[in-house]
Amino acid sequence: MNISNFIELINAQVLNYGATSSVYDFGIDLNKIKQASVFFAKNQEQANYAVKLGVYVIVSEEKLKLEDKEVFYLQVDNLEEAIFRLFRFFCEEKSYEFLYCNNIELKFAKAFNFKILNSNILLDFDLLKNSKEKTFFCSSDENFILKLKSNFHTLKSCEYEILGYKSLFQTSVLCKNLYFKELKFAFFYVDIFTSFIDFIEEQKLPFSFNDKKLELFKAYFLNSKNEICVFGGSSRVILLVENEEDFDFIVQKLQNTKDFKIALRNSLFCDFSYSHLKELKKFTDFKYCLIKENQEDFVSYFFPKKIENSLFD
Template structure:
């Protein structure tokens, strides 16, 4: 991209008259800088190294010394907005896949294809800018207001079977995913299968994650205890569906719901402790040494 186009696109201020005229690559990670890069200098201390590695443009959000007058120095008000403006410009014609938050998490953890970019943070936007062949996935619904080339992910009907509360079977493979997310998995699988992308079935997500614990709330191996803490649930638009699934499948068990105000219930008898907006960490009890009291 030409320096003049870049400066206008990100509403920047060109601080000098550079010798170079364009940039070829975008990054905010100094380790990725190479000849022709545009470097977003979120850490001022990284600028000298970026220049040494061959940066053609330095983007800053504050006044800094101009160390090399031959390359471009551009000042912006907001890194995030500047990066998104470049992403938008470069992807107006590229298809973007939209999924709900669970499908998004499943795709992120299934993915093994370098062409797939799951948009979580600024560096993901930059990676999408740099790739020529790419499959961009987002969970942000406001993208529909910006891009005309949005494709919402659709499920492909699969023969899935429930395996207890926390797992399901796909063909001969046991997925570490509760059956409540069956349709989400079908959407994720369809995305990879239809586009012939690399993926793994050996994955987990942090939501609805079981932690088997002993009487002292220490973690034990999967299935080795009758006490399970379910982590990662949020009181959001998905929770009611998850709650119905839990109630329907734990009718004959003692089930307690844990948040910041009810965390003492973890010390009471239970079979399932469902953490909602609460970050449970198993206890770690150090074994006493030979000379400890």
């Protein structure tokens, strides 16, 4: 990129005019920076080190001391905003597309192999810079997307038919004349799955789906002692999530299901309130029980305890 165009693009003030007219790369990580590139520096120390690595342009919010008169030193009001300006240009030049997803849809986007953004320009820097033309990116932050492009796509509902009984552990579905057999997710996620199928077909994108990448709820079968047992070893199941959004989503989908109960710590808005896992362990009046707990804590408490033999046994 021509440096004069770059200066105008990021709305920078020139502190020092360097000796070159073009740059060929951009970076924020000193471990990945290349020669003849632009480096966005947070401080004088980073800038000095980048100059030694051979960068042609330093961009910073600070008014830096000039260590090399052959290097362009540029000052901007806000470093992140300058990076956004650069990538807004990149997104147009490389014909990037963006799909807004809520956090649960985002889990399916990952399984469909879409590029998932952190919605933080510093964390997403390399992904945005290095992706191919016409890449689709997914984000759960509308404002972040709109800083990169003036428009974005959303998912819409699609007709489908669930084949067989409605299961919490696998789903077979017919959609767009395509048969998807024994997908490893609960029936109430089918709306999201089929909306992606419709979107992929509409955009003529390559199809790929890996349900092993899904991170939805964890299911734990419990025996008569309320200890975790093998899959199918009991008729009672704990459904565990670790955040409020997943919890509320499943409650909405299963609230009218027979023998479905909710357990929460210190709450009046549930079927069983508890303050400690030992109280939850006494609760048996359910077929399916949804809880919001740290997975590691739950497993360590509900996993069968091994009895160690003493020296005299």
